[in-house]
Every structure is written in structure tokens, then in C-alpha cells.
Amino acid sequence: MTTRLPPAPTTGVRPRIGVSSCLLGAPVRYNGGHSRSRFLTDELDHHVDWLPVCPEAEIGLGVPRPTLRLQRREDGDRVVSSADGADHSDDLARTADRHLEQLRRLDGYVLKNKSPSCGLFALPVFNRNGDRVDGRGRGAFARRLTELLPALPVEEQGRLMDPVLRELFVERVFAHARLRRLWESPWRPRDLVALHTRHKLQLMSHSPEGYRETGRIAARAGVDEPEELRARYTEAFHRAMEVRPSRGKHVNALQHAFGMLSPLLDDTRRHDLLAAIDDYRREQAPLSLPVALLRHHCAAEDVEWAREQTYLRPYPDELRLRHAVAV
Numbered sequence: 190m191t192t193r194l195p196p197a198p199t200t201g202v203r204p205r206i207g208v209s210s211c212l213l214g215a216p217v218r219y220n221g222g223h224s225r226s227r228f229l230t231d232e233l234d235h236h237v238d239w240l241p242v243c244p245e246a247e248i249g250l251g252v253p254r255p256t257l258r259l260q261r262r263e264d265g266d267r268v269v270s271s272a273d274g275a276d277h278s279d280d281l282a283r284t285a286d287r288h289l290e291q292l293r294r295l296d297g298y299v300l301k302n303k304s305p306s307c308g309l310f311a312l313p314v315f316n317r318n319g320d321r322v323d324g325r326g327r328g329a330f331a332r333r334l335t336e337l338l339p340a341l342p343v344e345e346q347g348r349l350m351d352p353v354l355r356e357l358f359v360e361r362v363f364a365h366a367r368l369r370r371l372w373e374s375p376w377r378p379r380d381l382v383a384l385h386t387r388h389k390l391q392l393m394s395h396s397p398e399g400y401r402e403t404g405r406i407a408a409r410a411g412v413d414e415p416e417e418l419r420a421r422y423t424e425a426f427h428r429a430m431e432v433r434p435s436r437g438k439h440v441n442a443l444q445h446a447f448g449m450l451s452p453l454l455d456d457t458r459r460h461d462l463l464a465a466i467d468d469y470r471r472e473q474a475p476l477s478l479p480v481a482l483l484r485h486h487c488a489a490e491d492v493e494w495a496r497e498q499t500y501l502r503p504y505p506d507e508l509r510l511r512h513a514v515a516v
């Protein structure tokens with residue numbers, strides 16, 4: 190029996206992403222303004238569906254409103270109003286709980302940085318006198334979101350300006366969406382094996398150990414109880430994708446693909462492909478160079494196993510994210 194492989198890796202995959210509303214241009218900031226992100230609204234928007242949430246607006250703070258800040262207390266960091274000291278932490282956190290059913294169906298989340306509600310990293314914290322204290326904090330909504338959904342790819346809009354972090358986030362979001370699509374279908378054991386096969390190089394480029402672990406779990410499809418298998422595979426898959434790729438791991442994945450293709454290539458094309466991989470290894474070429482050659486040869490030789498690898502097309506080409514990524 191041959192394994193049924195779905196169509197091209199990103200076909201029909203449309204991730205759902207939660208987002209701080211102000212990043213899409215909604216005028217909900219404390220001053221009535223927004224923080225529109227061109228990357229989100231002009232580029233990513235064509236390929237995803239959004240779930241915009243403004244926690245401060247949802248708890249009725251109004252627009253415009255007094256600013257909030259993180260205040261360090263004995264019971265932890267609290268989000269308080271700069272006007273009257275009112276503590277909004279619990280209400281902001283409950284916004285995440287209220288949306289839990291929708292959040293569970295997401296593939297990623299983009300949060301506004303520097304916000305005491307939405308900020309994920311390195312927020313300034315103050316004491317009761319308004320003086321900065323040592324250490325950094327996390328926004329109340331962001332903290333609850335990451336507690337509820339620890340495996341969800343979550344990133345701050347400010348960090349998405351970094352091409353490496355941007356590519357990593359988008360790659361994880363699309364991988365998350367492909368796996369979610371499988372679980373939402375009437376899947377059979379062979380469908381999980383097919384998905385795992387298609388993600389082989391991508392998982393290897395993040396975590397060879399994670400690839401082996403997910404492989405061991407997928408091999409139990411049809412043996413283990415489906416819900417338990419699903420939970421274990423999901424956890425291991427996202428844990429592997431969370432690991433940052435490195436040049437060495439990319440070279441390993443590229444050489445693996447080369448090994449599969451090599452018998453079909455003539456000497457000239459084999460040499461060109463090896464040279465491109467080596468140029469990338471020596472930091473003389475971007476990752477997109479050997480990947481483009483691999484894609485070309487896979488299509489020309491009609492090698493289904495390699496052509497279907499999500500590693501070669503992890504998200505829509507139009508996003509052009511790999512061109513800027515050296516590692």
C-alpha cells in the first residue's frame with residue numbers, strides 16, 4: 190500500500206493568528222492611536238486569518254484612557270492605572286480565559302511590545318513610588334495567554350522586525366496550522382505518518398532528536414489509543430519546532446536531501462548542488478540558494494518524497510522570508 194501524500198505543503202493551509210488589535214490599525218491605544226504593523230497588514234494578511242483582541246478595551250477602560258504600568262508588589266507584578274492606582278491585572282488576565290475556545294484554535298499570536306497588558310518580554314517594572322526596579326516583567330494578558338497555551342507560537346511585533354525571528358515565527362505558525370488541519374480532519378494512522386514524512390527535513394533542521402522522538406510516536410499510529418497518540422505527537426512536534434535551527438542542522442538536512450536526489454542527477458548538477466550547500470556551510474551564500482536548487486531538481490526529476498518536503502516550502506513563497514536569513 191502506498192502512502193497517500195497530500196498536495197503541495199502550503200496548499201489550503203491558512204493559519205489563524207491572534208493579534209493585539211492595535212497592530213492591525215485599530216485606534217484602541219490609550220491615546221486613541223494605533224500601532225499598525227505593515228508586515229502584518231500588508232504581507233502576512235494575504236495568507237492568514239486574524240483574531241484581533243484588545244484586552245484593555247475589552248475590560249471597558251475606554252479610549253482615550255490613563256496609561257497603565259507594571260508595579261512590583263509582594264504578590265507579584267500588577268498592572269495598575271497611572272491615574273488612580275486601580276489594579277486591572279485580574280480583569281486583563283480573564284480576557285484570555287474568556288477567549289479560550291477561540292485561542293485553542295489558533296496557530297500563533299502576535300503581541301504588541303512594551304504594553305503592560307500585551308507585552309511579552311522585558312517590560313519595565315516600577316515600585317509603588319513610581320521608581321524603576323530591577324528586573325523585567327510580562328504583560329498581564331500575555332502572561333495568562335502563555336500559561337494557557339504554552340505550545341502556541343507567540344511573538345512580539347517588535348521582535349518580528351528581526352528577519353531571523355520573523356522567519357522562525359512564520360515557519361512555526363504554518364507548521365502548527367498543518368498539524369491542526371490534520372487533527373481537525375477524520376485522520377487515520379497513515380495520515381499522521383504522511384504528515385510526519387513530509388516534515389522530516391524541517392524537523393531535522395530544528396532538532397534531530399525531536400525528529401527521532403516524533404518518529405517513534407508516529408510509528409505507534411494504529412497501535413496506541415488515538416487521543417493519547419495525538420497529544421504526545423503534538424507536544425513533541427511543537428517542542429521540536431521551538432528549537433532554533435542552526436547552520437549545522439540546516440547543512441545536515443540539505444545533505445540528507447542531496448543523498449536522496451543524488452542518484453538521479455548528472456555529475457554537473459550534483460557538483461553544483463554540493464557546491465551550493467558548501468557555500469552555505471561556509472557562510473558564503475544564504476540558505477535560499479541550496480534550497481532553490483533542491484526545489485528545482487526535485488520538480489525536474491519529479492521526486493515526490495523530496496518535492497513534498499515542507500522544508501523546501503515551509504510557507505507561501507510570496508512572503509520571501511528566507512532571502513534575508515543567513516542562518
Ligand code: SF4
Binds near residue numbers: 301
Ligand atoms: S497593546 Fe494590547 S491593550 Fe494596548 S492598545 Fe494594543 S491591543 Fe490594546
